[in-house]
Amino acid sequence: MKYLFTGLALFTCSVMAHASEDKLVIAHRGASGYLPEHTLPAKAMAYAQGADYLEQDVVMTRDDQLVVLHDHFLDRVTDVAQQFPNRHRADGRYYAIDFTLAEIRQLHFTEGFHLEGKKQVQNYPGRFPMNRSEFRVHTLAEELEFIQGLNHSTGKNIGIYTEIKSPWFHRKEGKDISKAVLITLKQYGYTKPTDKAWLQCFDYDELQRIKQTLEPQLGMDLKRVQLIAYTKDNETQTLQNGHWRNYDYDWMMTPEGIEKLSKTVDGIGPDYHMLIDAQSTLGHIRLTPMVTAAHRYKLPIHPYTVRSDQLPNYVSNVDELYQVLYQQADVPGLFTDFPDKAVSWLARHPQAE
Ligand code: G3P
Ligand code: CA
Numbered sequence: 001m002k003y004l005f006t007g008l009a010l011f012t013c014s015v016m017a018h019a020s021e022d023k024l025v026i027a028h029r030g031a032s033g034y035l036p037e038h039t040l041p042a043k044a045m046a047y048a049q050g051a052d053y054l055e056q057d058v059v060m061t062r063d064d065q066l067v068v069l070h071d072h073f074l075d076r077v078t079d080v081a082q083q084f085p086n087r088h089r090a091d092g093r094y095y096a097i098d099f100t101l102a103e104i105r106q107l108h109f110t111e112g113f114h115l116e117g118k119k120q121v122q123n124y125p126g127r128f129p130m131n132r133s134e135f136r137v138h139t140l141a142e143e144l145e146f147i148q149g150l151n152h153s154t155g156k157n158i159g160i161y162t163e164i165k166s167p168w169f170h171r172k173e174g175k176d177i178s179k180a181v182l183i184t185l186k187q188y189g190y191t192k193p194t195d196k197a198w199l200q201c202f203d204y205d206e207l208q209r210i211k212q213t214l215e216p217q218l219g220m221d222l223k224r225v226q227l228i229a230y231t232k233d234n235e236t237q238t239l240q241n242g243h244w245r246n247y248d249y250d251w252m253m254t255p256e257g258i259e260k261l262s263k264t265v266d267g268i269g270p271d272y273h274m275l276i277d278a279q280s281t282l283g284h285i286r287l288t289p290m291v292t293a294a295h296r297y298k299l300p301i302h303p304y305t306v307r308s309d310q311l312p313n314y315v316s317n318v319d320e321l322y323q324v325l326y327q328q329a330d331v332p333g334l335f336t337d338f339p340d341k342a343v344s345w346l347a348r349h350p351q352a353e
Pocket of ligand 1: 028057070163200269305335
């Protein structure tokens, strides 16, 4: 049986669907290796390729709307600098929170780029060409309706994997993004741990607030995932004695930290490089104590992000990386920009299930 998705192509879902209950394919920003990240066409493609879960990164607009965007900036993936040249802050960045939803809907969305001087340079040259075709930003509610609509029309039950982006930043701006995201998820029927939904965040304190305060208030109890970043990357800020400081993630990479996380969250999302010993070489791959500890404390690991066009030097192709993570590290799921390749690897390696 075939389905036409947003004019992209015909896909045979029954053939491509990934039937496993165990090893999950999480489409990172959709099938972002093929189409501009987080656009609805990228989500449709990931869905058709057989992903088990589709990821939504969420930020808030000036008028308190939730939009699906990875950055709380607009300038990496849109023409905001051309359409609103005077609306950047002192740091030169264009913040989604300074724009209304109506303004953001006017922007043309593109494959991600960076500037070299005034020249736009595509971050992943082999991917969908930048500034081609027509893509737009959409809301979280629109994406949930899109996925639920596909679930209805295909008879499948593909899940959502929603990330609350930078709650500390939204708090500084006077907004409670976590509460708004939870209310929207509840509105669309995601409330229980048995629902096909994971809630992810890099902010440990915010995840605990969600668990202990917000979800009880709203009658919710979703599966919560602690995302883990390198401290040096300044991913999260935390308020200490009245001052905002860079959050120190180092404790999460120790066996003791993993034990603590096993009691406070339902899963962890580390950068996959954290699972592989830095001395690993082709054919000689060793795992870090983080992996052993997570298995010991039965804490599911969903590492990010497998990209076939950005491989570490200890593998020679993406299949080897799927093997290292799904089989050697025995992770129950992973984020990938290329869901079709993960689905294909799992289909060829049933013993890894
Ligand atoms: O949420 C998992 C992974 O997406 C985390 O990295 O920066 O792509 O959101 P990022
Ligand atoms: Ca994410």
